[in-house]
Amino acid sequence: MALKHKTPMLDELEKGPWPSFVTDIKRVAERKPMAEDLLGLLEMSYEHKEGHWKHGGIVGVFGYGGGVIGRYCDRPDLFPNVAHFHTMRVNQPASKFYTTEVLRKLCDIWEEKGSGLTNMHGSTGDIILLGTTTDQLEPIFYELTHDLGMDLGGSGSNMRTPSCCVGKARCEWSCIDTQDITYDITMRYQDELHRPMFPYKFKFKTSGCPNDCVAAIARADCSIIGTWRDKIRIDQEAVRAYVGGELVPNGGAHGTEKRALDIQKEVIDLCPTKCMEWDGKNLKIWDEDCTRCMHCINVMPRALRPGLDTGATILVGAKAPILEGAQLGSVVIPFIKMEPPYEEFHEFVEKMWDWWMEEGKNRERLGETIQRLGMKAFLEATELQPDPRMVNTPRYNPYIFYDPAEVPGGWSHDPKAYRERHHA
Structure with missing residues (x-):
């Protein structure tokens, strides 16, 4: 079927080696006029080097202030089928587990009442239903809630849809549910x-776990990262098997051929705190120096496992660049058990929100408010005690000056030498 809009610039995007969103839209456009007009509008945007969407007012479903992103075209005379092109965010199930029955029903609803275009999933995690008209919002919402038991996700200046990794459902490293x-x-x-x-x-x-497969530390205003506070469990026989070439390193992620693991080069030298030693027969881990980076566990999954006293580290303030640039999360609670009913965590969250709503400026993320007013103000508001683990780069404070000769026992940046003195 020939499409009515000529799209030479969009056609170029189909020529690369990767799957193209243009191809997907063209496939849907063969049966959906809304998708066909979307192609024409996009081509015009590329040609004019400006977007052709206008704000046009707030739309949503009754009783909700978020979940629907209103979208109106500024050239309805040329592209009448995208005069309205609202996006709906649907709250995804935790870890994005679906049955095929639910997916089929979801697609049937959108095929009948929307553009047929979806994004599984947005960067926050929501199911993104791209493009419908104002009169269809309430019917779609009714079917989502009554037929599928699903709800809209967050949009605007609110709590966005929480998301998580696959967790204990399929991952042996997960320390929390x-x-x-x-x-x-x-x-x-x-x-x-x-x-x-x-x-x-x-x-x-x-x-x-600290592998952080949802990149919470880089993207979330509040990151909950599973961890442990006792010792890493070690199977010394399995360590020797890796070194002897009897097991495949990295869980087979870099090839399934068995090979002798160079434990010094591939594990110990890459440990950020140099908290490991190998004497040729046994692996020693100085757990008090371990920062739970997971590298050794990832390389030797049959030999090493997280400890049994598990919980979470809470970080705050991460975001992508908008106002103040990209920020990573800062540790504020080094360890919390994170067990139902999670009351300790909820108390912290509500103090945090109270402070941010009182002190935050319009369109200022939590991390930017902390950056502007200081971590001290945040800790006082949330009634948390300062802790060395909250510092961005411990041991690198340029305002501390000392003469190594005056330090009792001398000073060394060599962790092994330090341990020999203090763990003798």
């Missing part, structure tokens, strides 16, 4: 999710 934590946050903070009340957006992301 990421699905239960995400469900608890979602259900407890319904008002904050659906009714914008914050200075700007707020994201919770939960990772079951």
